[in-house]
Amino acid sequence: MSTGLEQLYQQIILDHARARHGSPLREYDGAGRVGESHQLNPVCGDEITLRAGLADGAVDTVSWDGAGCAISMASASVLTDLVQGLPRDEVIALVDNFREVMRSRGRIEADEEALGDAAAFSGVSRFPARVKCAMLAWVALEESLLAANA
Amino acid sequence: MPVIDTPVTLTPTDAGLSDAEVHRIRNDFPILGTEVNGRPLIYLDSGATSQNPVSVLEAEQEFYEQRNAAVHRGSHSLAVDATDAYEDARAAVARFIGARPDELVWTSNATEGINLVAYAMSNASLGRGGEAARRFALGPGDRIVVTEMEHHANLIPWQELAARTGAELRFIPVADDGTLRLEEAAAVITPATKLVAFSHASNVLGTINPVAELVRLAQGVGAFTLLDACQSVPHLPVDVKALDVDFLVFSGHKMLGPTGIGALYGRRELLDALPPFLTGGSMITTVTMERAEYLPSPNRFEAGTQRISQAIALGAAANYLAETGMQRIEDWEATLGERLVRGLGAVEGIRVLGPDAGVPRIGLASFDVDGVHAHDVGQFLDDKGIAVRVGHHCAQPLHRRLGLTATTRASTYLYTTTDEVDAFLDAVALVRPFFGAHR
Numbered sequence: 409m410s411t412g413l414e415q416l417y418q419q420i421i422l423d424h425a426r427a428r429h430g431s432p433l434r435e436y437d438g439a440g441r442v443g444e445s446h447q448l449n450p451v452c453g454d455e456i457t458l459r460a461g462l463a464d465g466a467v468d469t470v471s472w473d474g475a476g477c478a479i480s481m482a483s484a485s486v487l488t489d490l491v492q493g494l495p496r497d498e499v500i501a502l503v504d505n506f507r508e509v510m511r512s513r514g515r516i517e518a519d520e521e522a523l524g525d526a527a528a529f530s531g532v533s534r535f536p537a538r539v540k541c542a543m544l545a546w547v548a549l550e551e552s553l554l555a556a557n558a
Numbered sequence: 559m560p561v562i563d564t565p566v567t568l569t570p571t572d573a574g575l576s577d578a579e580v581h582r583i584r585n586d587f588p589i590l591g592t593e594v595n596g597r598p599l600i601y602l603d604s605g606a607t608s609q610n611p612v613s614v615l616e617a618e619q620e621f622y623e624q625r626n627a628a629v630h631r632g633s634h635s636l637a638v639d640a641t642d643a644y645e646d647a648r649a650a651v652a653r654f655i656g657a658r659p660d661e662l663v664w665t666s667n668a669t670e671g672i673n674l675v676a677y678a679m680s681n682a683s684l685g686r687g688g689e690a691a692r693r694f695a696l697g698p699g700d701r702i703v704v705t706e707m708e709h710h711a712n713l714i715p716w717q718e719l720a721a722r723t724g725a726e727l728r729f730i731p732v733a734d735d736g737t738l739r740l741e742e743a744a745a746v747i748t749p750a751t752k753l754v755a756f757s758h759a760s761n762v763l764g765t766i767n768p769v770a771e772l773v774r775l776a777q778g779v780g781a782f783t784l785l786d787a788c789q790s791v792p793h794l795p796v797d798v799k800a801l802d803v804d805f806l807v808f809s810g811h812k813m814l815g816p817t818g819i820g821a822l823y824g825r826r827e828l829l830d831a832l833p834p835f836l837t838g839g840s841m842i843t844t845v846t847m848e849r850a851e852y853l854p855s856p857n858r859f860e861a862g863t864q865r866i867s868q869a870i871a872l873g874a875a876a877n878y879l880a881e882t883g884m885q886r887i888e889d890w891e892a893t894l895g896e897r898l899v900r901g902l903g904a905v906e907g908i909r910v911l912g913p914d915a916g917v918p919r920i921g922l923a924s925f926d927v928d929g930v931h932a933h934d935v936g937q938f939l940d941d942k943g944i945a946v947r948v949g950h951h952c953a954q955p956l957h958r959r960l961g962l963t964a965t966t967r968a969s970t971y972l973y974t975t976t977d978e979v980d981a982f983l984d985a986v987a988l989v990r991p992f993f994g995a996h997r
Contacts, residue, residue: 413937417993426994451949452964455963477931478993538937
């Protein structure tokens with residue numbers, strides 16, 4: 409097995425791709441406002457519908473339905489674990505941080521302290537064709553939060 | 559100086575292709591000797607685009623080095639040379655499909671060829687082209703028929719034409735086994751039908767469609783036929799007169815030629831009656847400030863400076879294929895296709911789309927891997943130097959019909975060896991274990 413493939417598909421990604429934390433999509437029953445976003449990657453047909461609740465300036469729940477590759481599904485699962493309970497501003501900063509790493513073509517090392525399990529996606533940035541897969545859920549979260557604030 | 563060099567490494571013969579012969583053919587394709595991710599390239603994506611032999615690359619380079627000039631204008635020697643080479647290429651490609659040179663219109667690709675016919679019919683529907691073009695006019699109550707297995711290129715232009723003219727678009731459904739439901743075709747192709755557009759061979763399923771049967775149904779109601787031959791002209795002998803279709807399109811880059819060039823075949827009397835699509839220079843006889851008279855086909859459909867070097871290179875590609883022998887290529891790919899289908903069918907958790915083993919198919923196979931997305935399958939294979947296509951292959955309705963969103967496709971050509979097919983099959987067997995989908 410070449411190192412490239414193992415860098416891309418780290419065990420934590422393969423595990424999350426199967427476990428899919430936050431899936432399926434649930435009705436929001438929190439006390440705050442809820443936003444939803446549907447994202448589609450027309451190249452491969454990867455799809456996600458994500459719902460995020462925002463209460464007292466913090467993300468209180470994330471749930472989603474999706475169909476797609478291991479990278480996109482694992483990314484949604486990791487994201488769910490990472491942002492629940494975080495203040496909205498921190499989540500936005502996290503999304504920006506993740507996007508920067510993904511677009512770096514391997515030049516920016518992920519900050520594990522900030523990104524936690526999402527740092528495992530560092531290897532994806534060396535595969536430009538797969539960056540959209542990793543970003544799909546993050547873009548959906550970003551838009552859900554905008555919708556919840558609207 | 560010969561206008562198009564014929565390949566010297568190949569000797570025409572009736573003997574079938576063998577691995578030894580294929581290895582000899584591979585020497586003509588520089589890219590097949592390269593490495594990808596530290597592994598020898600195993601190129602199984604010829605259904606998307608094929609690779610080019612040296613004779614094709616040289617034809618294009620030789621044109622730019624020795625003959626480059628605008629064609630059909632200018633009286634200097636270089637312009638005459640360029641025009642000769644360009645028209646010789648048209649003759650070579652026309653001959654390759656059994657057409658006359660004046661029945662072959664250069665296009666950018668098959669997509670443009672289909673759009674050309676669709677927009678010409680649209681123009682006829684607006685009254686352009688006068689009395690002679692009235693037979694191409696569409697309106698409310700008229701019908702366009704396609705099939706459920708079409709590439710988007712042979713679907714969307716007809717959706718748009720239907721929307722512009724008020725005609726309705728209907729389709730012949732696909733059965734579970736990846737064949738057309740012919741018993742329903744007769745009900746769909748009604749006397750209101752003006753055009754039946756369908757693919758010769760499916761780019762996803764590998765199915766070879768019953769052209770004669772569909773042409774008979776279309777002709778029975780006086781409808782025109784358009785055949786998308788993108789996956790047949792490169793892979794099996796095609797004779798437009800024997801097929802008896804009205805229009806046929808294909809792309810150069812899928813048949814060893816360069817990108818940016820393809821062709822539309824049309825019956826001479828139809829092309830001459832069809833109003834033009836793109837208009838401008840090089841397609842006219844007399845122009846005033848108010849109006850213009852148009853040249854006969856094929857020039858009336860070739861407005862502006864043409865794809866000269868690409869056309870010449872496509873001529874070289876057609877000659878390369880003809881020298882190798884299309885029947886031999888078809889037979890070889892049938893062997894590879896059968897090997898793919900049987901091999902994939904033997905791997906646990908794999909569903910092969912299209913006809914079962916033993917049923918004729920072109921040399922490709924699309925498949926679904928249970929528990930692993932096609933994108934991940936493609937990535938895994940790429941790591942081993944194996945290039946395949948993943949996604950919906952520009953056939954979303956067909957995938958939806960089969961209950962899938964994305965599949966993996968391996969497609970072969972005359973330069974594919976049985977060892978490559980076997981290496982691919984070995985790699986596919988490792989996919990589900992790698993992704994933990996076999997538990």
